[in-house]
Amino acid sequence: MAGESQKWILMATARAPTNIAVIKYWGKRDENLILPINDSISITLDPDHLSATTTVAVSPSFEKDRMWLNGKEIPLSGGRYQNCLRELRSRAGDFEDEKRGIQIKKEGWNKLHFHIASYNNFPTAAGLASSAAGFACLVFSLAKLMNVKEELGQLSAIARQGSGSACRSLYGGFVKWTMGNEMSGRDSKAVQLANETHWEDLIIIVAVVSSRQKETSSTSGMRESVETSSLIQHRAKVVVPSRILQMEEAIRNRNFSSFARLTCADSNQFHAVCLDTSPPIFYMNDTSHRIINLVERWNRHEETLQVAYTFDAGPNAVLIAPNRKVASSLLQRLLFYFPPGPDYELNSYVLGDKTILQEAG
Ligand code: ADP
Ligand code: DP6
Ligand code: CO
Numbered sequence: 184m185a186g187e188s189q190k191w192i193l194m195a196t197a198r199a200p201t202n203i204a205v206i207k208y209w210g211k212r213d214e215n216l217i218l219p220i221n222d223s224i225s226i227t228l229d230p231d232h233l234s235a236t237t238t239v240a241v242s243p244s245f246e247k248d249r250m251w252l253n254g255k256e257i258p259l260s261g262g263r264y265q266n267c268l269r270e271l272r273s274r275a276g277d278f279e280d281e282k283r284g285i286q287i288k289k290e291g292w293n294k295l296h297f298h299i300a301s302y303n304n305f306p307t308a309a310g311l312a313s314s315a316a317g318f319a320c321l322v323f324s325l326a327k328l329m330n331v332k333e334e335l336g337q338l339s340a341i342a343r344q345g346s347g348s349a350c351r352s353l354y355g356g357f358v359k360w361t362m363g364n365e366m367s368g369r370d371s372k373a374v375q376l377a378n379e380t381h382w383e384d385l386i387i388i389v390a391v392v393s394s395r396q397k398e399t400s401s402t403s404g405m406r407e408s409v410e411t412s413s414l415i416q417h418r419a420k421v422v423v424p425s426r427i428l429q430m431e432e433a434i435r436n437r438n439f440s441s442f443a444r445l446t447c448a449d450s451n452q453f454h455a456v457c458l459d460t461s462p463p464i465f466y467m468n469d470t471s472h473r474i475i476n477l478v479e480r481w482n483r484h485e486e487t488l489q490v491a492y493t494f495d496a497g498p499n500a501v502l503i504a505p506n507r508k509v510a511s512s513l514l515q516r517l518l519f520y521f522p523p524g525p526d527y528e529l530n531s532y533v534l535g536d537k538t539i540l541q542e543a544g
Contacts, residue, residue, distance in 0.1 A: 190244070191242060191285050192240055192242040193278075194238055194328070195325075196237065196238040196239075197236070197323045198230055199230070200230035201234065201235075201312040201313065202227045202312060202316075202348065202352045202358065203225055203228060203312065203501045204225040204348065204351075205226060205446040205493060206222070206224040206423060206430050206446075207449055207450070207453040208223035208348060208360060209221075209405050209408060209415065209456060210405050211405065211406070211409065214406070216368040217263075217343050217344050217345075217346070218371050220362070220409070220415075221362060221427075222359060222360060224357065224359045224360075224427060224430050225360075226357055226387070227351070227354060227355045227356060232389070233311060234304055235317045235320040237300070237317075237324045238299070238300050238301075238324065239321075240297065241297050243295065245295070245298055247296050248268065248296050248297050248298075250264065250298075251301070252303075253302055253307060254302075259299075263344065263345045267318065267344055268297070270341045271322065271325045271331055271341060274326075274332075274333055275330060275331055276289060276330035278329075278330050297325070299321065301320065305391075306394035309394050310397055310496045310498065311499055312352075314348060315352045317349070318346045319342045321345060322338055336373065336374065338353055339351070339353040339354070339373040340371060340372040343371060350372055351373045353373055354375040355379040356377050357375070357376040357381065358375055358376060359373065360373050361373075382434070384437075384505060384506045385504070387504075388501075388502045389499065390499065390502060390517060390521075392468065392474075392500060393497070393499065399496075401495075404460070407460050411459075411460050413459070414459040415459070418453075422452065426445055429441065430446075433445060439487070439491075444488060446492070446493050447478075447479075449493070450493040454467055457496075466495075466498060468498040470498065470521070471494055471499075474492065474502075474517075474521075475500075477520055478491075489504070489505075490504050490513055491503040
């Protein structure tokens with residue numbers, strides 16, 4: 184019966200962690216395909232504290248694609264969502280569930296619509312890379328639903344078209360996004376440098392200075408930087424290529440001093456580019472600056488660097504300690520200098536860097 188066969192619904196759920204760049208991506212050479220002007224390197228974070236969970240559903244009774252983010256419907260008209268959906272639909276596989284009498288041929292996916300619901304377990308659009316977790320999760324869950332048989336690397340190139348930083352969240356551990364040089368963007372994707380067990384002693388503490396939505400999204404911020412900053416070109420062409428090599432070596436050798444020096448320097452240069460943008464973009468605030476001071480003063484008093492800090496496009500600090508002992512001393516200092524009060528929302532989370540994408544249903 185035609186009416187009966189319209190009743191089925193298929194669903195898939197996935198969870199994807201966010202990632203924090205230690206060598207930053209800032210600036211595109213192609214806005215539509217999301218191709219960057221430099222390579223970047225990140226650490227994928229613990230999904231228990233910072234991740235997106237997305238459920239995708241498909242049914243012949245759905246009349247259009249729809250999406251809810253943290254319980255609120257958002258328009259899917261933006262090119263990024265459409266680009267991801269188009270790429271995945273074109274790679275969909277056949278699906279058959281004999282028991283329920285459901286059969287979808289490859290081409291059949293083009294006529295079906297999706298309902299997508301996603302939740303972030305951390306602040307959205309506040310500079311903690313929600314777009315990274317969000318688009319990695321969207322692509323991974325849809326690929327599962329549509330029976331897309333692509334390697335993670337190819338899925339990462341699709342997630343990249345949702346949000347650049349998302350391509351790195353398909354892998355756990357230490358991940359590099361190679362900018363690539365093909366016009367199609369096929370070679371602009373993530374590769375895993377080392378998995379989550381490689382440097383297990385590292386402890387990551389995220390100090391949530393503000394969970395408010397930032398005024399300038401990463402997308403428009405980096406567009407303005409590319410248009411108006413001259414420092415950004417020097418950074419992309421001269422500084423980053425050499426830092427990428429040094430960072431890969433520091434990670435390979437678990438050399439914390441070198442890792443911390445590069446991480447802090449790169450965060451500071453990224454924010455210097457923001458300041459070099461016209462009009463200037465201020466992602467960090469007074470609390471962020473005070474946290475930098477605290478770490479810098481501490482590092483200067485010791486023989487080797489104790490802690491690394493890095494800030495994405497927002498005021499929230501990501502602090503990386505080489506081991507539990509230093510991490511607990513760091514937490515004590517944070518609580519001493521920033522006791523809970525009305526001026527900032529300094530909730531600290533202790534995170535490991537285990538990870539990766541989990542299928543949750
Ligand atoms: P952030 O620093 O949090 O990554 P961005 O400005 O880069 O901030 O991106 C925020 C945008 O990412 C949101 O406005 C939304 O469009 C998208 N986004 C965030 N979380 C999700 C999610 N779970 N699923 C799909 N898209 C998401
Ligand atoms: C500062 O990936 O959020 O976090 O590609 O426009 O979606 P779009 O931007 P996005 O930019 C992230 C910028 C950054 C650095 C980084 O994650 O490498
Ligand atoms: Co983002």
